[in-house]
Amino acid sequence: MTSHTKAAPADGRVRVALTVNGARHERSVETRTLLVDFIRDELRLTGTHVGCDTSHCGACTVLLDGRSVKSCTMFAVQADGASITTIEGLAQHGRLHPVQQAFKENHGLQCGFCTPGVVLAATELLQMTKAPTEAEIRAGISGNLCRCTGYVNIVRSVAAAAEMMSGGR
């Protein structure tokens, strides 16, 4: 191992330091630890869900330096040094994020299992596209499966959030 190379020690463990919801965390974990397991098991932030564990359902979506990713398909060590936002980090000072508020007001969920992932995917979408069309909303959350709602109220919630964030409220 040289100064140019970060390497795992031979026991397959590695030190990982990342900022999650504004707080810095450092842990020694197995290299094969998935980011989602790091978040849930090491940091005890269980709002990030494991649905399919195969990169299809999006329940494990988190924001990695502002971009939505499936945390079941990334090793924690790859995120070393990055800044992560999970569902627990969206509300500020006890006030729901506009996307959360909109989901609450528009019944954008039923069982709620997929909701953290959908909310984070929608949050990224609205950062990129201030006033998305319905087609853009549907494309923006196309990496997230919901088995309850049929998506109608989810789409409505994202549209309402866009309006709220553009100064409507």
Next chain:
Amino acid sequence: MYPHSFDYVRPESLDRAVGLLREHGERAKVLAGGQSLIPLMKLRLASPAVLIDLGRIPGLSMLKEDGEFLRIGAMTRHRDFEQTAMVRDRYPLLADVARVLGDPQVRNLGTIGGSIAHADPAGDWGAALLAFDAKVLARGPSGERTIPIDEFFKDTFTTALKAGEILTEVRLPKAGAHAGGAYTKLKRKTGDFATVAAAAQVELDGGGKVMKVRIGLAAVGTTPIRAKRAEDHLKGKPADEAHLAAAAKLAAQEARPTSDLRGTAEYKRAMVEVFTRRALERAVERARGRGA
């Protein structure tokens, strides 16, 4: 699901990455965006002893016109193609790909280099790059090598990359004034691989005739393939409906689909005709728009 244990290295230069790959040989795998490799590792279909992460090597993520080329760094994420205005304006085929590949989260992590090095015959970038006269750059122990895209895909999951080589860049010829392209994909749902897909890149001459055309097809062979007879049929001809339709018919004949859970061979062949025709029509439309 957990993969087998592995050692993890994160070189900060390409030279160091090549050195590590040489040192560890077949025991090592190169990690780009991980959107194919990590699922394979979780299923334990791949169990590298060493993972060499390219994620922190400066310069590998790049999307810029430079001289005669569009230079694309191997670590450029799919999402970057969607979000770069120059790509949308001048290389719409690439932006088309980035809108239909995987899903938004997968596109945020997955890379073009990882995708073509993985060489799934149903992958989107293979067909797309075949529609350009692309060159693939690779770095190995004996230096840099350029591989024409027509020689890159050898078989399913098999490329011309040699042991010890790392794919570093893809180069496309810079878009001409009367050039346009499009990518059309039939898929069952978001996130799925193509049932069939077609990429067409067309360059018209001043009189509206087809000067250059390349057509790539996905998911209808053991590798992504070119529809060369369709291309030959179009060269020098007016880019009208009848010629495009006839070319699409030829592409369907050239396709070698097999029946699987996404459809029968007959169905896929019929869809190759439809999607090739649509790709050609959109490509021509865009080429005319640019020339105007």
